[in-house]
Amino acid sequence: MSYHVVELREIEPGIVQLTMQDRTFKNAFSDNLISELASAFEEVSRNTSFKVVILTGYDSYFCSGGTQDGILSIANGKARFTDFNVYALPLECDIPVIAAMQGHSIGGGFVFGMFADFVVMSLESVYTTNFMRYGFTPGMGATYIVPKKLGISLGTELLLSAGNYRGGELLKRGVPFPVVPRNEVLKYALQTARLVTDMPRVSLVTLKQHLVADMKKELNAVVDKELVMHEKTFQQEEVKNRIITLYGK
Template identity: 55%
Template sequence: MQSDPVEYREIGPHIVQITMRDEVHKNTFTDRLIIGLSKAFARVKDHRRCKAVVLTGYGNYFASGGTKESLLQIQERRISFTDSDIYGLALDCPVPVISAMQGHGVGGGFAMGLFADFVVLSRESIYTTNFMRYGFTPGMGATLILPKKLGFGLAEEMLLSAKTYYGRELKERGVPFPVLPRAEVLPYALELAETLAEKPRVSLVTLKDHLVSELRSELPRFIEREVAMHEKTFHQPEVRDLIAAHYTGG
């Protein structure tokens, strides 16, 4: 019997830790992981005392993006990445979310983490938006959130080149997030969550609504554009060949 790939844990009365731990699939976006994340964030919305969420992974992996099977299904026009809105879970969450990216963040997994209100990276881990490695343009809201969070220059480089970066390299490039040794990422995030939990919940919800209102309004337009780009780029025979030959997941 497979264990649940997403663990929902209440850290005291006001903090929820959501941990992705699908070790078999290295936290790629399997159906079970997607469902687990959606259910966990739905529970947060119903948790009237929750003031902060910490989203993290296990070991060396934060989140590894789409599975090989799902990418091939998109290529064949059988599904779309918009069929499940996991990229917007942290953005839509009423209370602040901290992405404790203690492990590798790959493709849509990295983009999903950046939609959190706070981001903490690991020096030893790799981060990449590797969509173009397989010949198709980015999705998952990556074309919106990378420029917003990383700055246009670095975001354009990451999206076009599909290069892989260690957290320590991103720190040298001036990313505006803490970049810590892997063992310190989650403790830092939990300490930050404790600081948030000292504030009144209504004030946290009200201020987050204000701060992310533009992102929330812009995201549907960017998703529409990304889907339109996929219509041009994803269905090339070359893309199928690249996915089949070179996909490595996490």
């Protein structure tokens, strides 16, 4: 398959790297990025020689979350975040996924990374769940996965405050992931991937299915509740105005 904003490359035997590189939208969830990520993960699932995925971005961007048009479509009742289940692709992947979050990870982009099995952050990058900055409640499973991965206290703070946190600050706050200089993120992820490829693929798939089984069940119920909250919070005129005036600032 031909890819334009996602690069799929086997960098070592059994290790496939998916690089998001939609420079036009700074790796926001454009139509192209969504469709190519879905296709890339499908290709990964079909190739039984792959044992681990490294998911990363380009330069200083990992993933920027929803596009302005995409968020406004939800506000206008024309779409829901469940229309494209891109956020849970790492969770649904048969083999382990390492999110090498070398760059800024914003809103749904941060949530996307949290659904990976391993996470590596950079000291310099900004990490934020900024949904509430626009006045609407979080979606994409954020209210489930962020507290689960970061802990109740820090996860709740990120969701409610919608603040920007540098990786270095999160490291001091005890985030349970390795946080290294940006130029070392991929190196760290590759070292982890090499450990994983030493295992039999059948065993890797079997163990991952076991580890994420409860998460998948719990996530479905949370997503239903997030959709109910969206029905209420996206209807505010203030929310639409915030999306128009604050997006990208």
